[in-house]
Amino acid sequence: MAKLLYSATMSLDGYIAGPGGDMSWLTEHLGTPNPTAARLVTRVGAVLAGNVTFGGDDPNKGTDKEGAFGGQYHGPVFVLTHRPPAEPVAGVTFVGDLQTAVAKAKAAAGDRYVNLLGANVARQCVEAGLLDEVLVFIAPVLLGDGVRLFDSPGGRRVRLEPLADESAHWYRVVR
Template structure:
């Protein structure tokens, strides 16, 4: 059965997007990455937050604009939303977290469901549905924006370090 993975790039101060969801900060750091290259074939489906789905794209202005991983991955996407959206090929809009996770896991088979979006990842963690987290820090300090995990007043969440079977780098 598929596992839920929150895989993301973040600034060293813990932001996955700049103010207003700006992703342009990431553009200079895109390119070959052995960790991402090994991860992509292990992803069977995406579970995406609505703001992430309709948000800024670090591949803006390139042939990879609007495509997952800049066109490096193709497959089923499940967008968690309560706002209607125009139909899109390969995209299913779901308004219930448990249902979205179940549909994405079924579509992913024995691969990962990669969670995209800080809020949907937090919801998965709070519901006990998140299996793994892969943080890929980028050498920049943003100072403001969308935190990779934000739960004001929340308590620490203890995590266990694991090395996935697909991870061969390092």
């Protein structure tokens, strides 16, 4: 059965995007091969993104590396939004509520991961008790401001346990 995994590259001070969703800071940190990231791409069966992330800044825009996982992911994409576009987008399913989006993405993923993209959709999954794992790559930079990995003022404590991995911070949600 599919698991929900939130993976992101984060600055050392906790941001996954700069002010206004700027992702240009990430470009200089993307060229180095990472065995964990390479393995992950093969284990993702579906992507569930928030609408802001889906329509947002791509540090690889206009190159052959544009898209999820540096253009390496080619599978089902689900976007959680109350404002789907007027025209369909090839390969993308727009869904209006979290439970339905998660169910559709899990069905599409089979026994692989549903990779969450976007801090807002990840926060919603945490609040709904749906998140299974978190994988964080840390870039050696301090952004100072922007979109936090998790931002939930007044939110509840969620316990995590480390999963064995040498090149990233990967955790299982403790239930």
